[in-house]
Amino acid sequence: MLSYNLLTLLEKCAKGACGGLEEKDPGLTRWTYSWQAQKPESVLQWLAGFKAADQFYFSGKSGGYEVAGLGQAMVISGNSEKNASATLSRLWAGHPQAMAFGGTAFAPDQKLSQEWTGFGPLRFTIPVVELRRNGSTMELAFNHFSNQDLTETEAKAALQDRLKELESSRSDSGRAEDTPVSREQIPSRKGWNSMILNALDKIKSGVINKVVLSRKMILTARSSWDAAPILARLAEVKDDSFVFFYKIAADKAFFGRTPERLLKLEGRSISVDAIAGTRPRGRDAGEDLEFEKELLDSPKEMEEHRIVSRYVEEQMDKIARDLQTGPRESILKLGALQHIFTQHCGELRNGHNVLDTLACFHPTPAVGGHPAREARSLILEWEPHRRGWYAGPIGWMTGEGAEFAVGIRSALADGNRLHVFAGAGIVEESDPDSEWLETEQKMQTITRASGLSSREGEC
Numbered sequence: 286m287l288s289y290n291l292l293t294l295l296e297k298c299a300k301g302a303c304g305g306l307e308e309k310d311p312g313l314t315r316w317t318y319s320w321q322a323q324k325p326e327s328v329l330q331w332l333a334g335f336k337a338a339d340q341f342y343f344s345g346k347s348g349g350y351e352v353a354g355l356g357q358a359m360v361i362s363g364n365s366e367k368n369a370s371a372t373l374s375r376l377w378a379g380h381p382q383a384m385a386f387g388g389t390a391f392a393p394d395q396k397l398s399q400e401w402t403g404f405g406p407l408r409f410t411i412p413v414v415e416l417r418r419n420g421s422t423m424e425l426a427f428n429h430f431s432n433q434d435l436t437e438t439e440a441k442a443a444l445q446d447r448l449k450e451l452e453s454s455r456s457d458s459g460r461a462e463d464t465p466v467s468r469e470q471i472p473s474r475k476g477w478n479s480m481i482l483n484a485l486d487k488i489k490s491g492v493i494n495k496v497v498l499s500r501k502m503i504l505t506a507r508s509s510w511d512a513a514p515i516l517a518r519l520a521e522v523k524d525d526s527f528v529f530f531y532k533i534a535a536d537k538a539f540f541g542r543t544p545e546r547l548l549k550l551e552g553r554s555i556s557v558d559a560i561a562g563t564r565p566r567g568r569d570a571g572e573d574l575e576f577e578k579e580l581l582d583s584p585k586e587m588e589e590h591r592i593v594s595r596y597v598e599e600q601m602d603k604i605a606r607d608l609q610t611g612p613r614e615s616i617l618k619l620g621a622l623q624h625i626f627t628q629h630c631g632e633l634r635n636g637h638n639v640l641d642t643l644a645c646f647h648p649t650p651a652v653g654g655h656p657a658r659e660a661r662s663l664i665l666e667w668e669p670h671r672r673g674w675y676a677g678p679i680g681w682m683t684g685e686g687a688e689f690a691v692g693i694r695s696a697l698a699d700g701n702r703l704h705v706f707a708g709a710g711i712v713e714e715s716d717p718d719s720e721w722l723e724t725e726q727k728m729q730t731i732t733r734a735s736g737l738s739s740r741e742g743e744c
């Protein structure tokens with residue numbers, strides 16, 4: 286079915302066999318269609334067939350579900366979470382299943398550096414074409430916004446024009462992949478060491494007890510980076526991670542494969558992960574178990590984790606009831622790393638919407654620190670780069686549910702520059718060299734998928 290032209294798919298929707306025109310309101314006209322796939326249909330492959338800007342992809346843990354958006358029917362941006370929530374609740378009053386994709390910067394109140402131009406502090410896209418796969422159930426929707434009260438026929442004609450544009454961006458020939466001609470580490474190894482030593486001083490003097498410090502590597506290629514093949518390789522690994530992709534211009538996309546769920550909402554049921562404390566995977570089962578034991582027996586790693594878990598529990602208590610924890614302090618095994626993992630669940634109290642719930646948790650001490658305010662201001666003071674959307678919330682929401690991950694193990698493709706990010710939690714026992722190595726291992730999620738061997742990813 287996904288091999289059909291978009292205009293043909295719209296006709297299938299409009300015929301209304303398994304969907305049709307949703308009740309119209311003055312702003313949005315929306316057609317939907319759903320079917321059972323007889324054989325697996327890859328949402329990611331479908332999306333990769335288009336070269337258009339404005340693409341979004343998100344897959345649930347272990348690839349359990351996939352959602353994608355193509356084209357821009359409406360964008361909600363700016364720095365006001367309240368305005369964004371008001372726009373969304375108007376939209377969802379008529380169309381609760383309409384999906385908004387996007388996220389926010391790590392520090393939405395700070396000016397973004399030039400490479401993040403276009404992303405802004407907060408940005409959500411309601412796509413022209415929306416596709417979801419849950420098991421073998423496929424759901425397709427087309428959205429058209431207008432300020433005027435269009436008839437169905439008028440809205441459909443305007444939508445067909447948009448679909449023709451999207452169809453013309455179809456391309457099945459991927460660009461030849463380039464290898465980087467230069468790489469730059471920000472901060473340098475020396476700068477990293479002194480940043481960690483400063484953090485250890487602040488921890489010893491009791492100003493903070495944890496701060497997560499990050500660094501980035503810029504890989505410059507001869508021509509623009511094409512994120513699509515990197516994304517395809519990220520999606521091949523089926524571990525307990527989310528894969529995300531947000532492309533906002535022809536040569537600008539933020540993407541990654543992150544294990545950390547910031548928030549899942551199903552109706553009023555909410556769950557939030559605490560993930561912190563890291564070791565690599567072993568080369569064989571014996572070594573893997575040794576690393577796991579080392580992780581669980583390390584007071585330093587456990588402290589790093591418990592700071593996150595306690596914070597999530599405290600925040601959860603403010604906005605939810607019937608709190609439950611489990612699994613608690615278990616091990617999350619990923620492709621190349623393992624972490625200590627605790628999950629907190631509950632029932633969201635009335636009066637909270639998705640965006641204010643996100644703001645209640647973000648940044649957790651898995652990417653910020655503790656106490657939150659002090660750690661955040663030290664991050665902004667010490668890190669020589671701006672994080673932009675690295676470590677911010679990224680995901681999707683409808684009027685009925687939402688899922689947001691923490692945008693780590695991620696990169697920004699900006700023209701011929703690929704900015705690869707990683708951070709590490711610094712607590713009293715931290716050592717600058719081990720933390721550098723840990724960030725190196727975290728960056729390998731991206732560098733390996735970019736076709737670089739692990740040594741090439743090192744400096």
Ligand SMILES: C=C(O[C@H]1C=CC=C(C(=O)O)[C@@H]1O)C(=O)O
Nearest residue numbers: 561562563651693707708709710
């Ligand atoms: C900040 C990152 O990881 C966080 C998530 C899990 C484990 C972490 C750690 O052990 O330091 C970090 O808190 C990153 O990957 O960039």
